Amino acid sequence: MSATRTPSYEVLVIGAGFGGLGTGTALRRAGIENFLIIDKWDRVGGTWNANTYPGVAVDVPSPIYNFSFQQRSHWSRFFAPGTEIQRYAEEVADRQGLRGKLRLGCGATEARFDEAADLWRVRTSDGAELSARFLVSAVGALEQPKPPAIPDxxxxxxxxxxxxxxxxxxxxxxxxxxxxxxxxxxxxxxxxxxxxxxxxxxxxxxxxxxxxxxxxxxxxxxxxxxxxxxxxxxxxxxxxxxxxxxxxxxxxxxxxxxxxxxxxxxxxxxxxxxxxxxxxxxxxxxxxxxxxxxxxxxxxxxxxxxxxxxxxxxxxxxxxxxxxxxxxxxxxxxxxxxxxxxxxATGFQVMDKGATPPYPVYGCGGIELGEFWDTHKYQAYEGVSVPAFPNMFHIFGPYGYAPGSVIPLIEATAAHSARAIGEARRRGATRVQIRQEPHEEYFARMYARNRNTYLFKQGCADSRTYYINYQGDGPAFRATTQAGMYWSNRHFPLDHYRYTTSRTAVSELGGEAQPVGASRSPITHP
Missing domain, CATH: 3.50.50.60 (FAD/NAD(P)-binding domain)
Structure with missing residues (x-):
């Protein structure tokens, strides 16, 4: 990959469904403007581009399947058809000023963290390489079809x-x-x-x-x-x-x-x-x-x-x-x-190896995210951050979703991501990384709570539910209310993250590559 140490963008968002649109809006509200949203589809909407089968419709009431910052008041039905939901996504892109931040028909094929420069390098389906200080994965959970395992x-x-x-x-x-x-x-x-x-x-x-x-x-x-x-x-x-x-x-x-x-x-x-x-x-x-x-x-x-x-x-x-x-x-x-x-009609690969996300992601030391989760179980602090993958945030990560409408989840995790990125900017840090201790505490607490639900005590494993993945765990949900999910993602202690600046990272986003010192040891921002 390219050796440049000056990222093209401050933030790169992968996915232009509701997760990506919610993230873009959260970034703009945090005063972050140098970002790009990419998507393999040729229009916004994500899941509502993938699912266009006869009869497709939202399965929560239309008046609540919209963002709090842009509530739509005109629907044909209480449960709107999929075409109207996709149209609403277009409206969000326009009203939130995101249209100029989109690059459509351009999906991610690989993401790799450059430890020396504290930035992400992402290869795309059109053969390009994009670089960004921060990476947000907003690929939806209901995106990768799960074919039936039937012989012949x-x-x-x-x-x-x-x-x-x-x-x-x-x-x-x-x-x-x-x-x-x-x-x-x-x-x-x-x-x-x-x-x-x-x-x-x-x-x-x-x-x-x-x-x-x-x-x-x-x-x-x-x-x-x-x-x-x-x-x-x-x-x-x-x-x-x-x-x-x-x-x-x-x-x-x-x-x-x-x-x-x-x-x-x-x-x-x-x-x-x-x-x-x-x-x-x-x-x-x-x-x-x-x-x-x-x-x-x-x-x-x-x-x-x-x-x-x-x-x-x-x-x-x-x-x-x-x-x-x-x-x-x-x-x-x-x-x-x-x-x-x-x-x-066999569903989707939810928290399956190679499908979450559906492209390889290499963090510190060359660790691949799918392999890490396969070996150590799916885990992410508040469903957003993983320790070995600095400057990366997930909108639909493990143990993030309290079952209900997906819109509150998106607003919660997008706000979390924008808050962490904003704090890194305030401190002048080039790297923000979740600390191991709070991450492990959250994972242990959510894992125990999930294991304590009826899913693992009353024969649910025989129901073949996507709530339980191939490892026999329940990372697709968090056993809390949506109110708890919403609050904790907005009020997590900022010192749960570590903010550092690599001495070989560029000194100013958008400027020439200027190492600020010969040493590669990080400067820690308390």
């Missing part, structure tokens, strides 16, 4: 696609279609496919808890109400509390197992009652009833999912798949079914 899948001769790589040139009308998976994505795509497919077969490995979806057109009256700032803020606050409770209350109450069990038991009873109102066939209802506790997997909402299985041309198959064939799928009972198109 490469032999299938029909149309095969993952929901996160939907090919809109493929017509499924009047076709024999199979869907593998019954998670939150499948919940949205299955009813849509059923409307036009001649035959739809759904292969279910694990049932999902489903709640009714309080969706409705907002209309002129609803949007006028949201135009009134106090009403909009009240809806956003109440909505965030409700979503956090629905998705993460049981995890946050990990210190109170009896209360947790009572809350989950009540929720399960309510959702079973809802299933009964949708499906009267006892055998079908039993097949669609989860055998694990509510909350083991991310629950979802739908008004159409269950009723889709009552349609005569829709089949639910719970027999495990044995293998693919050139013409279709064979199950373990020996039955073979032929399909024109197979859709894999």
């Amino acid at each position: 899948i490469d032999t299938y001769s029909g149309t095969l696609m993952h929901t996160a790589r939907w090919d809109h040139s493929r017509d499924y009308r009047g076709k024999r279609v199979a869907v593998i998976g019954t998670g939150a994505t499948a919940l949205q795509v299955i009813p849509k496919l059923a409307e036009q497919a001649a035959q739809l077969t759904v292969f279910q490995r694990t049932a999902i808890w489903v709640a009714p979806k309080p969706d409705f057109p907002l209309g002129a009256a609803g949007n006028r109400m949201l135009d009134f700032p106090p009403a909009q803020q009240a809806v956003r606050l109440i909505g965030n509390v409700a979503v956090n409770a629905f998705l993460g209350l049981g995890l946050a109450l990990s210190d109170y197992p009896r209360l947790t069990s009572a809350v989950l038991g009540t929720g399960e009873a309510v959702l079973k009652a809802y299933l009964f109102t949708q499906i009267r066939d006892r055998t079908l209802r039993r097949a669609l009833t989860p055998t694990y506790r509510l909350g083991c997997k991310r629950p979802s909402i739908s008004n159409a999912y269950f009723r889709t299985y009552t349609r005569p041309h829709v089949d639910l198959i719970t027999t495990p798949i044995e293998r693919f064939t050139p013409g279709g799928i064979r199950t373990e009972d020996g039955e073979h079914r032929e399909f024109d198109m197979v859709v894999t």
